[in-house]
Amino acid sequence: xxxxxxxxxxxxxxxxxxxxxxxxxxxxxxxxxxxxxxxxxxxxxxxxxxxxxxxxxxxxxxxxxxxxxxxxxxxxxxxxxxxxxxxxxxxxxxxxxxxxxxxxxxxxxxxxxxxxxxxxxxxxxxxxxxxxxxxxxxxxxxxxxxxxxxxxxxxxxxxxx
Ligand SMILES: C[S@@+](CC[C@H](N)C(=O)[O-])C[C@H]1O[C@@H](n2cnc3c(N)ncnc32)[C@H](O)[C@@H]1O
Numbered sequence: 633x634x635x636x637x638x639x640x641x642x643x644x645x646x647x648x649x650x651x652x653x654x655x656x657x658x659x660x661x662x663x664x665x666x667x668x669x670x671x672x673x674x675x676x677x678x679x680x681x682x683x684x685x686x687x688x689x690x691x692x693x694x695x696x697x698x699x700x701x702x703x704x705x706x707x708x709x710x711x712x713x714x715x716x717x718x719x720x721x722x723x724x725x726x727x728x729x730x731x732x733x734x735x736x737x738x739x740x741x742x743x744x745x746x747x748x749x750x751x752x753x754x755x756x757x758x759x760x761x762x763x764x765x766x767x768x769x770x771x772x773x774x775x776x777x778x779x780x781x782x783x784x785x786x787x788x789x790x791x792x793x
Contacts, residue, residue: 633652633654633698633699634650634652634654634698634699634701634702635653635654635656635693635697635698635702635742636653636654636655636656636701636704637656637657637686637691637701637703637735637738637739638656638658638703638704638705638706638722639655640657640678640680640704640720640721640722641663641678641679641680641720642655644702644704644752654683654684655682655683655684656682656684656686656688656691657680657682657685657686658685658686658687658722659680659685659722660680660681660682660685661679661680662677662678662679662680663677663678663679663680663719664676664677664678665678665716665720666716678720688703688734688738688739689731689734689735690734690738691738691742693742694742695741695742696742696743696744696745696747697742697744698742698743698744698747699743699744699746699748700747700748700749700750701739701743701747701748701749702752703736703739703749703751703752704751704752705722705724705731705732705735706718706722706723706724707721707724707753707754707755707757708721708723708756708757709723709724709728709757709758711723728758729766732763733766733767736751736766736767736769737767740769740788740790745791745792746790746791746792747789747790748787748788748790749769749787749788749789749790750785750786750787750788751771751785751786751788752783752784752785752786753784753786754778754782754783754784755782755783755784756780756782760784760786764786770788771786771787771788772787772788772789773787774786774787
């Protein structure tokens with residue numbers, strides 16, 4: 633079983649209804665956002681419709697439930713009220729360090745031993761190293777993408793203690 637604990641509108645998924653995956657998020661929402669590449673009127677409708685409403689800081693699952701987790705939390709700390717990026721990706725609160733620390737801890741708790749965590753982070757506002765400092769686990773390898781090279785994909789393995 634795979635977990636996406638903060639799935640948003642599942643934009644990164646090739647199959648947004650992947651049957652092996654449990655999709656979670658705190659919100660259920662239909663949004664119309666600005667996207668000039670999408671429709672003639674420059675808008676796009678996004679649906680955030682998780683299988684389960686949940687909080688990645690306190691996951692409603694037993695230890696060692698998932699073999700693979702894709703953790704893509706909000707990466708914005710500052711955003712205006714009308715920000716379409718914040719509407720699309722969510723926004724972190726003032727306690728974002730604690731929220732992400734708890735998110736990482738919960739991911740590793742619900743991962744099976746030898747389970748894999750894929751962590752995605754865009755460092756426009758917060759540097760990747762500052763976020764990786766919030767977990768004692770170290771990524772094995774990763775990949776940098778995006779037009780400005782600010783989106784990072786990190787791979788972790790939950791090792792036997
Ligand atoms: C970067 S977006 C995810 C984008 C998604 N991976 C995609 O492909 O579209 C982050 C999501 O985390 C959700 N979120 C924020 N805080 C959360 C929390 N404490 N628990 C679960 N989801 C949360 C937001 O609602 C937002 O949809």
